[in-house]
Amino acid sequence: MTVQVVVKANTYIDSVSLMSLSTKANQIEGVEQAIIAMGTEMNKEVIRNVGLMTQEVEEARTSDLMIVVKAENEEMCESAFVGIEELLTKKNKPSKGSSEVKYSTIKSAAENIPDANLAIIAVNGMYAPREARKALENNLHVMMFSDNVSIEDEIALKQLAHEKGLLMMGPDCGTAIIGNVALCFANAVRKGNIGIVGASGTGSQELSVRIHEFGGGITQLIGTGGRDLSEEVGGIMMLDGIKALQEDEATKVIVLVSKPPAPIVEEKVLAQIKKSAKPVVVWFVGGDEEKVTKAGGHFAKMSKEAALKAVLLAGADESKINKRALNLPLVEEVRAKLKPEQKYIRGLFSGGTLCDEAMHIAMEKFDNVYSNIQREPEFRLKDVKVSQDHTFIDFGDDQFTQGKPHPMIDPSTRIERFIQEAKDPSVGVIVMDFVLGFGAHEDPVGAMLPAIIEAKQLAEDEGRHLEIIGYILGTELDSQNIEGQINKLLAAGATHASSSQNAGLLAREFVVKGE
């Protein structure tokens, strides 16, 4: 042990700073004990009590600064003094003056930010309803990203919102564009005159992206959450959304997207359409044309069709639109490459509605289409880990997201499954979506790329052709660089589909036999 003492004459440091310095000095490596104090009798007494009294300390005056260090060896003592000197000379960063005020509750934030108009709630579903209620009570519109919220809570919140004339988007609402600001998961699209109300996140994204591609633009994209059109919730938010768009001067055309609504809710929605002075395009995946037409709406069976109808109704010049017709020569070419036993499609999707659309397209020609999101129990996968005949999997469904991030952020589960499907000799086509835009993975194709190359090689080694279709949902305004994403896909030998609809159609046509 070595003890060293430095006394700095006429150096005054206030006692609080000294306490702080001593505390830090004692944390320097190798220091057994460090005392930094003014030369008062009381401080000398302390030094005496711990047995570190020296002649220099004895002689220090009240106005002198004493530094006493006890360390393992001389070297450590020296380095401790260097450290202490640094502490003595180090100045704190100058204060920024008034710092940013941080709030802990919606109520206090709302009270202090009078211009606040929307709350985004993305906390555990256990706490989300409570926060949404606070937001509504404080006259904030709500977008609730959280899922695992009970239907009772959803109804109560939407009723409260309805009474107050506020938006209650969600629960489980991941996509909205309000005032040209994309919220949570949405794409960067042009401002325009088409308004969307969507009970489906990726369905809404797909519509906004296709509208953008066809030269149109969006006024507002209102998300409702997937359960809004259930019998229990009764379409509260879709009805309020339609009304708001009907009254919105900037909106010329309204587009609705949802899974098929409960019949009683569908009636209400159609009744609302009937009252609309503005054209309404309805794309309810697997929906009924007759009812929609009867209500004066414009029926669309598929996504691209819905977007196209909307831009035409909004005043676009049809002759200037590249409709991206299906590549029929390619269909012939791929059919020729697939062996007779390669009969099946495997769809691996991160977007629920994209999965649903591809599945419905397949169902038009096949009666053995299975999925984890099939409404018919008979065609629901017994084990979501095992594919059967034509299988379409939505990796965004609860079975895959419990305790894990959404596949649009974390692609690992899908990559694993992709390899499994690629090894199956009965598979002819694997179709996948890659979602770009705000909130999404920064390089979704890149994440899947090594697996695609590996699968292609594996199939080739076994003497079969494996067709991989990739659809990239995004615009040139999205930060992920859609061109780069497409090029990566093509370079790996995959086929690029130009829309969700085309992805579904290509997948189906590739494996259709004997036509």
Added chain:
Amino acid sequence: MSKINELFNEKINVINVGIESFKDDMIKQNATVTHLEWMPPGRGNPEIIAALDKLEEPTIAEKIEEANKLAVEKIVNSQPVLIGFDQAINVVPGMTKTTILHAGPPITWDKMNGPMKGAVTGAIVFEGLAKDIEEAEKLAASGEITFSPCHEHNCVGSMAGVTSASMFMHIVENKTYGNIAYTNLSEQLSKILRMGANDESVINRLIWMRDVLGPILRDAMKLSANGIDLRLMLAQALHMGDECHNRNIAGTTLLIQALTPLIIQTDFTTEQKKEVFEFVASSDYFSGPTWMALCKCALDAAHGIENSTVVTTMARNGVEFGIRISGISGNTWFTGPAQKVIGPMFAGYKPEDSGLDIGDSAITETYGIGGFAMATAPAIVALVGGTVEDAINFSTKMKEITTTENQNVTIPMLNFMGIPTGIDVRKVIQTGIMPIINTAIAHKDAGIGMIGAGITNPPVEAFEKAILALSENII
């Protein structure tokens, strides 16, 4: 136009709760976004959340708001005035020759920590009930001494809070509501009874305080026509850079300035008067207890208001931290384990030497000064993490858990914002923000004394127990 259509035409201004990356994406699109520092209410405990939910039912919430409004009105409008000094046995309700008052919620001798035991035995010797510390320990354990919390006798006591019959007390009267609060005299800092020290020098100082300081102050105040308006003085001290818990330089100067003309008129010798002035000058802490009595006096006026969720007491006995709530009248304490105090220490001591949080001095934070008024005292920011910004943040943050601002006591640096006043149990549970307390650190062993100062928080358990009780009591 409906509110939804209004939204379409406004600039989006978002309050973001939960996933922070959503904020960054929206900022890229030029939206205004405020990200909340959000935590699950009640630490995510469903039972606590249910209690909170119940208190937020509109009809109940309305009653609470009304009760809390009244409670904070009482705190803000209280005008505590120093009207005199006298020995505890003469003034403190329930005081006997064998009573020892202590800080914090009730505690028995066998459970007391080192500093409190040190102070208790020292006080027993000082009162002449035992000849030495060893004998005092036996007496303390014998059951012949009555231990009781200061708070249950209209008193507050710093650190161990140990108060015995012949000690001199401040007498502070609430001119608005008529109630009276008492507290001990400052022994100044370091090796002193209330920090657990009890050797001869400590006892001798107490004897001098009893025989010289106390009587001089008592006689001086008898000459004061209207007493000393402590709230006015407190407001001035804050403007001069004190937060009046850990820093008391300005307040002490103001107080002795007011007392001096009275002291010099008393019949004591010049030598004795000089001793008093030298004692006051020996540390800045002289006015520390005075502010505590002020705070106690104001908060007692707000205690016992039906349905109020305002905290009227925060106090620690070195083992447990206890709070009392206005809406649950009387001496019902809600407790949790006393916490460590984090902060710089006197040269020669290490964190492991520290006793746990102790003292009634958190009454200052309960009132809205101390840690709550940290922005007034940039000179001692080393206690709270080092920067002036931190100090300001402590004061603004406390507004999140309080009911109002006390415009009678303001913080210049925050544009004369009133001190955050009326801690609301509901807000503490909702936000997970704990009151911030500036305090001293006593050595964990008896007989040593003060070894540092810093900050601490109450245990969340105390507030959780309180909210459960409130949800059962409020109808």
